[in-house]
Amino acid sequence: MASAAVTSFIVFTPFLFLILNSSTAHYxxxxxxxxxxxxxxxxxxxxxxxxxxxxxxxxxxxxxxxxxxxxxxxxxxxxxxxxxxxxxxxxxxxxxxxxxxxxxxxxxxxxxxxxxxxxxxxxxxxxxxxxxxxxxxxxxxxxxxxxxxxxxxxxxxxxxxxxxxxxxxxxxxxxxxxxxxxxxxxxxxxxxxxxxxxxxxxxxxSAQHVGGFARHLRKVHGVLNIIGWGTFLPAGVIIARYFPYPLELGAYRYHLHVACQIIGYNLGVVGWSIGLWLGQASKDYKFKVHRIFSIFIFTFTTLQVLALRWKPHKTDDYRKYWNMYHHFLGYALLAVISLNIFHGIDILKPDHSWKRAYVGILGVFGVIVTALEIFTWAKYLTEDKEPKTSPGPGPGPGDPKPGSGRGC
Ligand code: HEM
Ligand code: HEM
Missing domain, CATH: 2.60.40.1210 (Cellobiose dehydrogenase, cytochrome domain)
Structure with missing residues (x-):
């Protein structure tokens, strides 16, 4: 994971400098x-x-x-x-x-x-x-x-x-x-x-604005956080929830879910680190609520990502409780991330396009989730009416089909 963080930092450093170099004293x-x-x-x-x-x-x-x-x-x-x-x-x-x-x-x-x-x-x-x-x-x-x-x-x-x-x-x-x-x-x-x-x-x-350098970094910070925490992580959650059932993707689903979460986490961590640097650089003022939410997000997403290594085995008795905890924490994190992104946009007060863009991203997720929920229920209800070939209860919405095997 450390190597992935380093890789994404290397990939984004030239991009950051490109933006930062455009910082000139203006009149x-x-x-x-x-x-x-x-x-x-x-x-x-x-x-x-x-x-x-x-x-x-x-x-x-x-x-x-x-x-x-x-x-x-x-x-x-x-x-x-x-x-x-x-x-x-x-x-x-x-x-x-x-x-x-x-x-x-x-x-x-x-x-x-x-x-x-x-x-x-x-x-x-x-x-x-x-x-x-x-x-x-x-x-x-x-x-x-x-x-x-x-x-x-x-x-x-x-x-x-x-x-x-x-x-x-x-x-x-x-x-x-x-x-x-x-x-x-x-x-x-x-x-x-x-x-x-x-x-x-x-x-x-000509003037040197104390925040001239920081102003560009703030935008980079915002963009990385919106893409990392605000786009890839929810996309990964949607994949984890709907791709075993009703959309059957088999093992690809697990890899796709993990890839989204790792990319989202790495971009988010780079954005978060820039936020920490910004907070450190501006000692004369602070944004407490944004900082508290950020600490929560970083701590618990790290815990979620650690699941890659330390999740209980499929056959373990307490695996189903772990699944419940992992899912509940995942949804709670999505809510806090969304709040913090809106809060960040309120602090930065860029032009309206930022809020519109993020509301647009949320809207697209909303439409996808609604469509998949309707499809899930329709499929589940029609399947239920068909004669069962094997004993035992059928799958519930969002649950894996028997044998499809939930990866996490
Ligand atoms: C009327 C009385 C004032 C009070 C009670 C007050 C209070 C404050 C406080 C509490 C902060 C920190 C905000 C934070 O931590 O987020 C702050 C920041 C700041 N204030 Fe004031 N302020 C006053 C008047 C002024 C005036 C007259 C000026 C300009 C001439 C000014 C310029 C600034 C600036 C530039 C900052 C940014 C941080 C810094 O440079 O220390 N304030 N003020
Ligand atoms: C979930 C996403 C986000 C996380 C985890 C995050 C994290 C942070 C952190 C840790 C700080 C430093 C706080 C401090 O020490 O006082 C910070 C500051 C800040 N963030 Fe965010 N942030 C997020 C989203 C955003 C977004 C979307 C924007 C704007 C579009 C934004 C704008 C800012 C600004 C303007 C500051 C203040 C910088 C300064 O002090 O000069 N943040 N953020």
Whole structure:
């Protein structure tokens, strides 16, 4: 089995690198609306940030490199209240804790204002976040709602101390949907909200996104898991259940079942290992439910696959109890796998095609199982009416025909 895992890893490594190599620092220009707003404020550089639909405009002063005009913006999309935050972080990497932020809050009554805040480890623990002085000089701070474009814009002029490097500036952005006065409430913690950091070169706009590499791996992780756990394993279960009866495939059925489970398990384990690596790499946040389900899936599928070696012999007395356990665990695993795949898709929030594709796979399995169940019962009922050639009860649906021999 170890050799099979190694083989599938070798087969998929070039594929992974092909995808990973396409990861380049990107500069997607702002929307036309924001370019228009930015021009009105004499800001000529503007790009879409990688998450949350936030756009970022900036202009480094010609006289003083440390003075930068910034414009952070997001379409409101009917949100009645919203806070919009942007900040710089002098530490080695861009992250929430340690960020010197400007937060603009639009209140329920439509009034808007912006203040400065120090985001500390206590903020992350849930302590109140109140306005405070920051070590970055901020002038002309304002939050405006541009009704004609439905945009909320946060504008300011900042003067960075010498500890910041404008060619490698760690900046962080965030949006939230609640506040009490000048205190913003916790933001959502979807992937988009925790991926909202990058290191930007303000001279040319190129950026290193912390998750740039990880973003590609996440997709590879999702695809491998959907194919491995989500497609091959259920296909193997269908083969095990219906191919001795009503579809008689003899010994091929057992080999086909085992092949599906081994391929599915190996692809799944590679996908799972990538998930573990991703979880390890993103220490600032975690997805507990997804992780717990994953541990369950890995542990018990491994136990199922070990059946290849350690299942009781056909003549053993307790073989029928082992069969019951193996089948029950198999079905339970399919349910948990399906839940975890939907949960993974919810975390990743790729475009709708992923959910549609997986629902499509489930739909195809559903149709196959329904057709085979109907066929099984029809065959079983017609066979029952025929005179029996041998004594003893006839086969039940999904049971092997006498003599066909269930392999597992
Ligand atoms: C209003 C008070 C805030 C609270 C209570 C809060 C709380 C949190 C928590 C608990 C996480 C971890 C989520 C997880 O483990 O899945 C997190 C992550 C994060 N938050 Fe906040 N946050 C607040 C404000 C902000 C602001 C104003 C910014 C941006 C300026 C921000 C940026 C981030 C980022 C980028 C992450 C990703 C992980 C990291 O870099 O540490 N947060 N926040
Ligand atoms: C049964 C199938 C799956 C298993 C066993 C699995 C396993 C894992 C594991 C072990 C982690 C690390 C969790 C942590 O340590 O916090 C993880 C993270 C993750 N998984 Fe899955 N996963 C599955 C399906 C999916 C699918 C289908 C998707 C998306 C389409 C997905 C998206 C993600 C994302 C976005 C993360 C977070 C990565 C990060 O922290 O940067 N997963 N998964």
């Amino acid at each position: 997607i220009p702002c929307s036309e609306s924001l370019v228009e707003i930015a021009q009105g404020k004499n800001i000529s550089h503007c790009k879409k940030l990688t998450t949350l639909g936030v756009e970022f405009g900036w202009e480094v002063s010609k006289h003083d490199e440390r003075q930068v005009d910034i414009l952070v913006s997001k379409r409101l999309n009917n949100a009645e209240m919203m806070w919009l935050a942007w900040g710089v972080n002098p530490q080695v990497r861009p992250q929430m804790v340690g960020t010197r932020a400007i937060i603009g809050i639009r209140q329920l009554n439509g009034s808007a204002g912006a203040r400065t805040y120090n985001i500390t480890a206590d903020t992350k623990l849930g302590c109140r976040l109140q306005p405070s002085e920051i070590d970055v000089q901020v002038k002309n701070m304002s939050l405006d709602y541009v009704a004609s474009f439905d945009y909320l814009t946060l504008h300011a002029t900042i003067v960075l101390p010498s500890s910041y490097n404008i060619s490698r500036l760690n900046h962080v952005w965030q949006v939230g949907y609640g506040a009490q006065g000048a205190e913003p409430a916790m933001h959502p913690t979807a992937l988009q909200n925790v991926d909202s950091t990058e290191t930007i070169d303000l001279k040319n706009g």
